[in-house]
Amino acid sequence: MISVSDALDHLFSLANSLPAETIPLSQANGRSLAAPVSANRDQPPFSASAMDGYAVSEADAVPGATLDVIGEAAAGHSFDGHVTQGQAVRIFTGAPVPAGASRVIIQEDVQRIGDTISISENLDHGFHIRPAGGDFRRGQHIESPRVLRPSDIALLAAMNIAEVPVMRKPRVAILSTGDELVMPGEVPGPDQIIASNSFGLQAMLRDLGAEARLLPIARDTKDSLAMAFSLADDADLMITIGGASVGDHDLVGDVAQDLGMERSFYKIAMRPGKPLMAGRLANGAMMIGLPGNPVSAMVCGHIFVQPVIRAMLGLGQSTAPRLSAPLAAPIPPNGPREHYMRARLENGTLTVFENQDSSLLSILSQANALAIRPPNDPAQNAGSHLQYLPI
Ligand SMILES: Nc1nc2c(c(=O)[nH]1)N[C@H]1C(S)=C(S)[C@@H](COP(=O)(O)OP(=O)(O)OC[C@H]3O[C@@H](n4cnc5c(N)ncnc54)[C@H](O)[C@@H]3O)O[C@H]1N2
Numbered sequence: 129m130i131s132v133s134d135a136l137d138h139l140f141s142l143a144n145s146l147p148a149e150t151i152p153l154s155q156a157n158g159r160s161l162a163a164p165v166s167a168n169r170d171q172p173p174f175s176a177s178a179m180d181g182y183a184v185s186e187a188d189a190v191p192g193a194t195l196d197v198i199g200e201a202a203a204g205h206s207f208d209g210h211v212t213q214g215q216a217v218r219i220f221t222g223a224p225v226p227a228g229a230s231r232v233i234i235q236e237d238v239q240r241i242g243d244t245i246s247i248s249e250n251l252d253h254g255f256h257i258r259p260a261g262g263d264f265r266r267g268q269h270i271e272s273p274r275v276l277r278p279s280d281i282a283l284l285a286a287m288n289i290a291e292v293p294v295m296r297k298p299r300v301a302i303l304s305t306g307d308e309l310v311m312p313g314e315v316p317g318p319d320q321i322i323a324s325n326s327f328g329l330q331a332m333l334r335d336l337g338a339e340a341r342l343l344p345i346a347r348d349t350k351d352s353l354a355m356a357f358s359l360a361d362d363a364d365l366m367i368t369i370g371g372a373s374v375g376d377h378d379l380v381g382d383v384a385q386d387l388g389m390e391r392s393f394y395k396i397a398m399r400p401g402k403p404l405m406a407g408r409l410a411n412g413a414m415m416i417g418l419p420g421n422p423v424s425a426m427v428c429g430h431i432f433v434q435p436v437i438r439a440m441l442g443l444g445q446s447t448a449p450r451l452s453a454p455l456a457a458p459i460p461p462n463g464p465r466e467h468y469m470r471a472r473l474e475n476g477t478l479t480v481f482e483n484q485d486s487s488l489l490s491i492l493s494q495a496n497a498l499a500i501r502p503p504n505d506p507a508q509n510a511g512s513h514l515q516y517l518p519i
């Protein structure tokens with residue numbers, strides 16, 4: 129058995145980074161930016177009014193001054209002239225500030241009669257002008273790598289970037305294995321249960337920015353498993369679920385190796401998740417064999433699949449940062465494997481669920497954290513700090 133961190137090192141060395149592709153801006157949210165992108169223009173491209181009011185020269189911005197309104201500047205329609213002393217241009221938010229004007233008096237500070245304004249006694253001190261290039265200048269970069277968020281999409285649009293270079297989504301094929309499994313919605317036989325892990329993992333993978341598809345459930349025969357592997361030829365990553373342990377019907381490792389999989393490791397000193405395996409398939413794709421127990425599969429998804437997908441997306445070889453919080457109640461000593469315990473973080477304290485059986489999805493669903501116990505960690509009292517990962 130190898131440690132969790134050694135397993136991660138092996139996984140990172142198996143994870144190929146993917147090529148870039150160019151996509152329309154409207155599809156770029158949540159994608160990993162593949163290269164720095166630079167602005168095609170200054171924003172704003174002209175000095176612009178920040179308020180509705182009157183553009184004047186600084187010398188005229190005095191309480192009591194009376195000025196002639198000589199024209200109008202609106203967003204999208206500049207005033208084609210020059211403002212000189214004694215003059216004002218009616219201006220609206222977003223309009224180019226006319227030549228000669230250096231300040232905008234907000235309309236609340238003005239009394240207008242016909243084409244004349246007089247500036248009120250309680251004139252504010254603001255200039256209400258946004259300088260040209262005040263947001264960004266041509267050539268300014270959005271750095272990569274990063275996962276694009278809605279605010280980045282808005283910035284890219286303002287920069288006039290209509291097409292964005294992003295990393296291709298990792299194509300992941302997910303295979304549930306087992307004679308006992310049927311799909312949600314089907315009528316299970318008396319000895320059967322519903323495949324759940326594949327759906328949980330597919331959701332997790334999609335959240336991470338991967339393209340994840342479910343293969344038909346494979347039965348516990350070598351032929352059925354081999355057939356399922358043959359359906360995943362286009363995948364960058366093949367994830368199998370179940371059939372990973374030592375029972376007579378646990379055939380995934382054998383079949384993968386018969387098909388030319390070069391095994392990188394099998395079994396890790398982790399709870400849950402001991403029978404994890406990984407390697408490279410004959411076609412060059414990466415394979416991760418997850419244990420079948422539902423919580424084991426999902427926890428391994430958080431601890432191993434998530435960093436692998438991020439690495440494929442060019443986002444670096446790192447794990448999610450571990451946080452720390454005090455325990456709400458004492459917990460017993462840990463065994464020899466690093467234990468990822470389902471826990472709930474509430475009001476800054478961690479409550480570790482008493483029942484940590486790796487089949488209990490109802491507990492996993494209540495958990496919002498995995499409390500991490502080092503191997504052989506002694507019993508801990510309430511108040512002692514434990515590392516955890518939010519999930
Ligand atoms: N003698 C030993 N037995 C077991 C060991 C061991 O070291 N020695 N390890 C245990 C551990 S730890 C785990 S974890 C499991 C892993 O077993 P497998 O990966 O072979 O998984 P299966 O036997 O196929 O299934 C286990 C359990 O999970 C259910 N399952 C499987 N796939 C799905 C799915 N897609 N959706 C929902 N549920 C699924 C399956 O029905 C079983 O109940 O082995 C221990 N045994």
Ligand code: MOO
Nearest residue numbers: 400401402424486
């Ligand atoms: O370690 Mo297993 O992965 O007990 O569920």
